[in-house]
Amino acid sequence: MSESCNSRHFSWLMKSCFPNPHDGNCKSSIRASATRNHHLHHHRQSQSLTTSSTTLSSLPDDLLLECFVRVPSDSLSTLCFVCRRWSRLLHSPSFFNLRRHQNRLHNTVYALTPSASGFIASTLTFEPLDYTIFAWNTRIYVPTDYVFLGNLYEYLPQSRLASIGPRIFVIGRYATLRYDIWTDSIISLSRMLAPRKKFACAVVSGKIYIAGGSLCAAATVDEYDPDSNKWRVVSRAPRLRYGCTGASADGVFYVIGGLKIDGPPTGAADAQMYMSSMDLYDAGARVWLRSRAVPGGGCVIAACAAVGFIYVLTSHAVEMSFWRFDARRRHGGFGEWSRMKTPQLAQPVRLDGSIKFSLVGVGNKVMLALMKNGRVLRASDERFVWIYDTVAGDWSCGPDLPEYIPRATCVNLEC
Known part of the structure; x- marks a missing residue:
């Protein structure tokens, strides 16, 4: 070229x-x-x-x-x-x-799942939204023959996805990949400074931020610059977390939930408080803002950002709750929590590892995907994709992923 x-x-x-x-x-x-x-x-x-x-x-x-x-x-x-x-x-x-x-960006959710020699990418286009043809497209195959990943079936579920324009970054413990949907190519990039697993990840101002994930690496917040293909440490983390989730809004990187890994908790109340806590890192000013926590406690199982808010799904044993945090810093309501309507699932959901939760912000909507592993059979009346309209404040059923994509990792592309 x-x-x-x-x-x-x-x-x-x-x-x-x-x-x-x-x-x-x-x-x-x-x-x-x-x-x-x-x-x-x-x-x-x-x-x-x-x-x-x-x-x-x-x-x-x-x-x-x-x-x-x-x-x-x-x-x-x-x-x-x-x-x-x-x-x-x-x-x-x-x-x-x-x-x-100019309001010309379009939202498409990509659900990546491993295959024998590459990734299968299923797509769900939200704009223009036509419910008569609102279905997943699973005809996209991404080969990774020349990129050594070892066992893809173990690599992808443990990784985090981040999107910048038409590119999806797959960030795993020992490798970082970039898939460009325009050129239909996948390349290997610089890997993380230290191996992490089940860490928080989000994009702020065109750069990727990660935190948590392991005892040796969770003490830092790392930044990845796609232009230079380099990682660097930008801050010390106030809390060491494992199994946390990340989101970003208005220049702030949110590290949410997870388990305490810098020592045993003093009691059940301390552990519960940790799993519902939230740390706010201002990526531009390089400072930590006042910590926030989800009202009522509970275990944070999924989170995302949409239209200036952070949406959090928490679990209290078999009961779930859905919350909204006002992340608009130049707005009078910054920092306020509001309890939103919870999706009406057909059956109680237990946190036993059999179900993977994915919450994705898609324009002014939030998509919740519940994916069961291959050992758990689906009931005929269960729905596994729900869409929350942030304007109307209501949930509706979305098209389910095909059964041959049981535990995909989802990300929204805005391009």
């Missing part, structure tokens, strides 16, 4: 800016300008030696981004192969911020 492109091959992008000479409304103006063009012909010839013509490739980055943002979403993947400059701009935060400002 070349560094820059020859824009004459993309003149179709510019044709709509000129009048059609065969249009009857344009004929008179064309005849009127013919004489003027004849007198200007010699003047233009003299200037052509010193003045280069304006081409698409000669536009500065900001104007080129303005052109790209108007390209239909299904054509963006093609533009990535033109040259390295175009690929860099199309993957830049500036491009996605501009598309977000």
Whole structure:
């Protein structure tokens, strides 16, 4: 792939800016300008030696981004192969911020599950939302033949997923992968500074933050920069956690729930308080904000961010509760908890390891996926995908994942 492109091959992008000479409304103006063009012909010839013509490739980055943002979403993947400059701009935060400002981003949930020699990626598109065709697409296969991962069936369930634009980052104990949906390629990246398992992970301002996960690594918060492909330690963690979950909103990395791993708890009340606690790390200022906890305690089993709020699902033995935390720091309600409606599951859910919970923010909606392992049979009246409308404040049943994807790991792509 070349560094820059020859824009004459993309003149179709510019044709709509000129009048059609065969249009009857344009004929008179064309005849009127013919004489003027004849007198200007010699003047233009003299200037052509010193003045280069304006081409698409000669536009500065900001104007080129303005052109790209108007390209239909299904054509963006093609533009990535033109040259390295175009690929860099199309993957830049500036491009996605501009598309977000113009309300052109679309949400698609990816559910990754391992296969014999790669990943199977099932997709669920939320925009435009047409309930007549609202179903999972499972025709995407991601080969990983040239990336050594060992046992994929053990690697993927223990990893965390993070998305930045059209790229999904699969972060595991001993390897980090990046899957680009536009180029349909997967590559190996720098792995974490120390092995972690069941850690918190979230994206803040185009960078990935992780915390918790093991005794040797949980004492730090690490940051991954996709541009430099490097990890670095950015802070010490106030609490050492295992089995925690992460989310981000308004520049803050939230480390939620989990078990205490820096020593045995003093009692059952201390353990319960730990599992419902939440630490707030301001990634821009590099400081920790005042700690928060879920009201009523309970064990946090899933969390995500959506439209400026943190949504948390907690469990009290066989009873679940659903909470919303106001994460809008420049809003008067910052830090307030509100109890929301809980999805009406057909049967009580026990935290015995047989069910994996996944909570994903998708635009102004929250998707809850309950995935059973292969040893547990599904009941005919059970629904395993629920969608919460943050505007209406109500749950509805979503399309279930196929049975051959029992314990997928889910992430939302906004691109």
